[in-house]
Amino acid sequence: MSQELIKIASAGSRKETLPEFTIGDTVKVHCRIIEGDKERVQMFTGTVIGRRGEGVSETFTVRRIVNNEGVERTFPLHSPKVADVEVVRRGKNRRAKLYFLRDRVGKSTRLKELRGPTKAEREAAEKSAAAKEAAAEAEAQQQADEPVGEPEPAEA
């Protein structure tokens, strides 16, 4: 019961659509910054090295190197101050937390790039392919149902 209440209470604070990205991706985080009554968007570009928490409390950590110094920033995923997360480059990795990157310097901090369609794109493609197939099948069925034209009577 209490979990249900928590869900109801935090529903208003959640984003309806979440940016799609995974651990290892190089991302541009669009941060809303309010200075006085002016609002502007600042970018923070780096590699996503982890996600933690669930629901409205979920956060993700982005790591980048500034002036030869590693900088990590943790953003709340649902915060209205995180306007968007844009994937610049997808990274190949098999881990949930990329803390090993903290011990690396220079070229070795890069992850292999993952090419090809993303999971979402793959699913969408599969869906459209399935729909196409279904449509083709239906058409074939329709054609089969139609009575085959009677052989035209040969003219005497």
Added chain:
Amino acid sequence: MTQVYDEAGVLHPVTVVRAGPCTILQVKTVETDGYNAVQIGFEDVKAHRATKPRIGHAAKAGTKAKKFIREIRVDELPEDAVVGASVSVDVFEGVPYVDVIGTTKGKGYAGVMKRHHFGGMPESHGTERKHRTPGSIGGHATNRGTGPKPKKGKRMSGHMGDVKATTRNHKLVGIDKEHNLLLIQGAVPGANGGYVMVRTSKTAKVKA
């Protein structure tokens, strides 16, 4: 607990409390009881689990027996305090701060380090078998004078928790009228799913 964002995008840690609908079970007046008070009940109990006096008492207000009943003393009775009337979270509209009264989580029989934050004894340097002991509990020249007993109120090990506690000056972050929820900033006494009393804060100074 959970978290919610306000309009400015600031994150607040909140406890979600379902407050109502409560039913007014009895109105006490100076004439009949010697003081003014309103008794409210929250959440129904199944009839076969309630005693007949409780069922009868609730029946006077036209409802089922209630699980959690509390009396609120007032100097002057409000006009809408009628037996059988419903009280919902609406009464908290515009209230900036609240106090929460509940029963803390029981910790069982606890030692002095956990119960009273005593420092204990060193872990090494020759200490043997008395790392978490309270040390001396009094001697010849305690305030009691000479005698065989320690001073009254001496803090010792014993049952911890499961006592009434009040936490004060919680910011009231939000009200959900549809689901009768209060979003109260910070942690409140008691376990998840426990029962608490929420009142307008008696001490919080409101900044204009």
